[in-house]
Amino acid sequence: MCDDFSEKPAFWHLKRVVERYPDKTAISDGSTSLSFAELLNAVQNLASAIAGSVPPGKAVGLLIGNALWYPVAMLAAMRAGRPAVPLNPRDPFQRLAAIATSARLAAIVKPGPGGPAGWPDASPLKWIDAASCMGATEGSFPALPSDPSVDAPAIVLYTSGSTGTPKGVVNSQRAILHRVQQYVDACHIGPDDVFMPLTGPATIAGCREMMTPMLCGGTLYLLDIESAGIRAARDNFKRWQVTVAYLVPALLRVLMNGAASDTFSSLRIVRVGGEKILWSDIDRLRASVPESCFVQISYSSTETTGTQWFLPRDYPEQGATVPVGFVLPGIEYTIVGEDACEVASGEEGELLIKSNYTTLGYWVDGENVPLQASSADPRLRIFATGDLVKVDDTGRMWIVGRKGRQIKINGRRVEPAELELVLRRAPQVNDAVAVVTDANELVAFVVPARAGGSEFITELRDLIRTALPPAVHPTRLHSVAEIPQLKGGKVDGVKLRDLDRALNAQNAQNAQDVRPAADPLDIAGVAAAVWERILPGKKAAGSHWDDAGGDSLKLLQFVMELETALGRELNLEAFTVGMSFADVVRAASPGQDTSKSRVDASDAKPILFIVPGSIGYGPSLAAFGAEMGTVAKVVAVRYGDLNDLLKGHDTIPLMVDAVVEQISQAQPEGNVNLIGYSLGGGVAFEAAAKLAAAGRSVTFLGILDTNIGPGRHNYRETLARTVQRIRTHRVTVDRMILRALAKLFAQFGAEAVLARGIDWLKWGALARTRFILRLELEEILRMRAFGQWLARPKPALPITATLFRCRRTGVPADLGWSAFVADLSIVPIVGGHLDMLIEPYLSHNRPLIERAFLVRGA
Structure with a gap:
């Protein structure tokens, strides 16, 4: 230049x-x-x-x-x-x-x-x-x-x-x-x-x-x-x-x-x-x-x-x-x-x-x-x-340490004073000090204002999570009777570091390797093994991720290895640095989403349940859910995994049961708002029917481009979508090969045989193949179940639905929905079936979806 x-x-x-x-x-x-x-x-x-x-x-x-x-x-x-x-x-x-x-x-x-x-x-x-x-x-x-x-x-x-x-x-x-x-x-x-x-x-x-x-x-x-x-x-x-x-x-x-x-x-x-x-x-x-x-x-x-x-x-x-x-x-x-x-x-x-x-x-x-x-x-x-350095006789510089207490965690500057300020402002704390260990860990000590039990540290951890970014969360948080000081009144950092080592060793010695009751897939056992491999010496049971020394980068590695070990995709949004091991097991269990399981009662916005398509709650649907957060409290529902699908081909009712159960947990009473994408439109329709039969009122039923009318088997459109997925790098050639393999086994009813073979792919590069092949087989079985549901008669519902329809050729304007709801509002949207919820189309479509939701959702 x-x-x-x-x-x-x-x-x-x-x-x-x-x-x-x-x-x-x-x-x-x-x-x-x-x-x-x-x-x-x-x-x-x-x-x-x-x-x-x-x-x-x-x-x-x-x-x-x-x-x-x-x-x-x-x-x-x-x-x-x-x-x-x-x-x-x-x-x-x-x-x-x-x-x-x-x-x-x-x-x-x-x-x-x-x-x-x-x-x-x-x-x-x-x-x-x-x-x-x-x-x-x-x-x-x-x-x-x-x-x-x-x-x-x-x-x-x-x-x-x-x-x-x-x-x-x-x-x-x-x-x-x-x-x-x-x-x-x-x-x-x-x-x-x-x-x-x-x-x-x-x-x-x-x-x-x-x-x-x-x-x-x-x-x-x-x-x-x-x-x-x-x-x-x-x-x-x-x-x-x-x-x-x-x-x-x-x-x-x-x-x-x-x-x-x-x-x-x-x-x-x-x-x-x-x-x-x-x-x-x-x-x-x-x-x-x-x-x-x-x-x-x-x-x-x-x-x-x-x-x-x-x-x-x-x-x-x-x-x-x-x-x-x-x-x-x-x-x-x-x-x-x-x-x-x-x-x-x-x-x-x-x-x-x-x-x-x-x-x-x-x-x-x-x-x-x-x-x-x-x-x-x-x-x-x-x-x-503030950096302590030295320069050798060749002119090269070496970083020796820091003059002050500042450290860097994952490349982000961290001052212990910021953590201390948050802790000292807590009414239940008399004093607090944070120190940096020789291993570059941030450790905090607090003096409680009054005698308290184990909930004292839990309350402070929750306070830290709401006030500070993850990089400023302490690796360990100790409750002590007093802060040791030197003769001049300054904090004795050496004694605090020694105390941290002693308390940490004592906690490790007392940790009980007690795990929740094993489920059929032993998710708890698998999660604990991955946890303890990434955080050596830190028992999983009874621990929180950040308490055990985990940070955001290690959490990403943990989720990736847990996905590989379980052979299926997990919702990354459900995993946070402050979660407990029990939360991890729930997040990894089929049909669960700890990030959305509890709805904030103080939020006055109406709740909107998003029902995903055949590939589950992927990144584009998650981004759409985040954008809808300005007008609604968004709750993403989950389906079961491959093991649930293999229990029988009639899986739409199973999906519906999972959706209704999650709705009942997150919103036990009141009007229900649903929006389903692709296959999820059919699941949302059946969930609405089941909720109505149980006496619940469904005030908003949104259907995102779900075609149930004639002309749905459009091979030209299917080919166009496949080309689009390859062109936009959503799928690679090797993944298309694995998809073809999954289709072949499913076509001959041998999906259980393939599933058993998938479980053997656990080592090296085969682990990634196992992960992708399992995802493809899940999608194919869900779409087969959807095809079987389409062929069965469906009762008409006395509710109003809103169809958000992409431009299609050779299919009815209502995509077949008019016969099954009392009133249908059709809202044309831009983009194709695969990209209508991502930019640049989302900027145009989201206001249309929000407007329709605000008119009917309550």
């Missing part, structure tokens, strides 16, 4: 890329894509909406996860000249609302209209719908101001603060563009490269990983790993032929441990950073990527860039950790001791960085409080990193 790259704003660079590659794919999430020309249009429209809603100098929040609209919104805020404050949707809303108030946000951008369900209405906010700006016509929004200065505040990233409250680090466009330039120049990144960032968008690494391909003509694929899981991430590395990846060590370990040999064969650059890197991490990485793949080690923080280098294959191991490389151009640095004087070469000290590319300062009450400037050159800002 040219030397003056960081002198021009990001939008200027985007326009240059559009001139060269207007029709090339810029961003995709696998189902929705934007070309560079479409990206430019979306950025301009959204920038105009932001400029019209947010006064100059005020900040705008971005409440968007690792999804297509985040990079659009980030560039749009820069173009509008409004500082953007990324907000992680997975963090507790209580914390995010506090940040919004502290940052003096004027508006928040999110996909869809209005604020999210559960958002505390503490301050007046405008909500900007990112998706609605996509189709806006020219002139719909006010004219944009001139390009802002590259030295103005652009991104404000809130990190864990040493005072106990989050702090906003202010970065300019110049600082971000400098990171992009260093990345592109060092790694020779160009239009043939493909990125798939797995780090959170509300981090500086996430901003860099998204900006880089967009500003050099590469392709950006987006995947929310916490929703999709490890298995999907691995599949997409191969499917999308990803060439450049950034991984924190904790994610690297989970992602590459046990992956197939060709999973990462397309990678040519892997950048590793975010926390200390062990030589064992490098060994695992090199065993998984091609020999031609370069491994780049980097060190940086939210406030500044730092070092990087390409690790030679023959570089000798020295100690447990890997050096972080050489200081980057454009940076001056000093290493100082406790006396603030520069240390001698090779000695340890705190790293001070002086540069024009460091943070501008910190965002306080809606304004930037500047960082200290250099007396010699006011353009240069001085940042004390």
